[in-house]
Amino acid sequence: MSEAATQQTRSVGRRRIVVLVPLALFLALAVVFLIGLRSGDPSIIPSALIGHSAPQIDLPPLAGLERDGTPVPGLDAASFKGNVSLVNVWASWCVPCHDEAPLLLQVAKDPRVRLVGINYKDDPDNARRFLGRYGDPFVAAGADLNGRAAIEWGVYGVPETFVVGRDGRIAFKLVGPITPDNYASALLPRIEKALAAGS
Numbered sequence: 494m495s496e497a498a499t500q501q502t503r504s505v506g507r508r509r510i511v512v513l514v515p516l517a518l519f520l521a522l523a524v525v526f527l528i529g530l531r532s533g534d535p536s537i538i539p540s541a542l543i544g545h546s547a548p549q550i551d552l553p554p555l556a557g558l559e560r561d562g563t564p565v566p567g568l569d570a571a572s573f574k575g576n577v578s579l580v581n582v583w584a585s586w587c588v589p590c591h592d593e594a595p596l597l598l599q600v601a602k603d604p605r606v607r608l609v610g611i612n613y614k615d616d617p618d619n620a621r622r623f624l625g626r627y628g629d630p631f632v633a634a635g636a637d638l639n640g641r642a643a644i645e646w647g648v649y650g651v652p653e654t655f656v657v658g659r660d661g662r663i664a665f666k667l668v669g670p671i672t673p674d675n676y677a678s679a680l681l682p683r684i685e686k687a688l689a690a691g692s
Contacts, residue, residue, distance in 0.1 A: 541647060542663045547573050547580070547655070548645035552635025555610075556617040560629060568609060568635030568642070573661040577687045578607040579680075580655040581631075581671075582643055584615040585623035587651040593670035594627035600671070601630035605688055610634040613643050613651050654680065658687040 542548075547570060554567035572578075581597060583590040601608045610631035612620045617636065624634075637643055646655065649668055656665040665683035667675060 543666065544662055544664075546661050547657050547663055548642065550642045550645050552611065552637055552642055555612050555620055555634045555636045558617075558621055558624065558629070558634055565629065565631065566633045568611060568633055572607070572609075572633070573657045575659055576607045576657075577605060577659055577684065578609050578657040579684070580609045580611060580646070580657060582611045582613050582637075582646065582648050582651050582653045584613045584651050585619040586615065587613075589670035590623075590652045591627070593652055593672070594623075594630075596671050596673065596676065597630040598628045600676070601632075603684075606684060607632050611637050611642060611646070613637050613648070614640050656680070656683045656687055658690055660690075 549570045550568070551570055552568035554564055558565045579600065583593075597608065600606070608630050610633070612634060614637065620636075624631075635642065646653075647666075652670050654667045654671055655663050658664045664687050665680070667680055669675075671680060
């Protein structure tokens with residue numbers, strides 16, 4: 494075989510490697526991604542905030558929201574200490590929020606847990622109408638008019654729900670609406686764990 498033919502064979506081999514290595518890497522990543530999608534609940538997305546203190550952000554109350562003639566307070570970050578809290582990020586314009594609203598009323602009946610709302614980029618009148626329609630499950634409801642608090646909480650979209658332990662640290666994050674299934678399989682066990690940790 495001539496020198497020119499040998500060079501050409503090596504060149505073709507290098508080009509194949511340059512094409513095949515990235516293709517093999519892409520296929521490997523695709524397999525890992527598909528396995529990950531099938532192996533778990535897509536509403537449970539790891540958060541960088543798990544195990545860290547809840548954001549120290551106070552929010553004003555939702556304007557005009559009252560319970561029994563008394564204004565419902567806004568979000569007070571200091572109130573997380575000593576309590577197990579569920580923080581639900583919601584909006585009246587969010588379709589899945591309408592779906593989870595009746596279940597939130599059931600969750601709110603558990604006296605061991607404080608249910609706190611963060612109303613995300615919503616019109617106060619629409620938010621009050623939403624709570625008037627479904628009922629207000631929140632002991633406190635902060636208005637996040639510009640979305641800054643949601644960014645600090647690491648929110649991807651509404652609704653999202655966080656479990657905050659008595660130590661003020663985020664213990665769990667659920668993306669999407671609370672359903673009977675994910676409440677029983679994911680959220681309630683994390684609540685029970687947070688309650689047990691503080692007793």
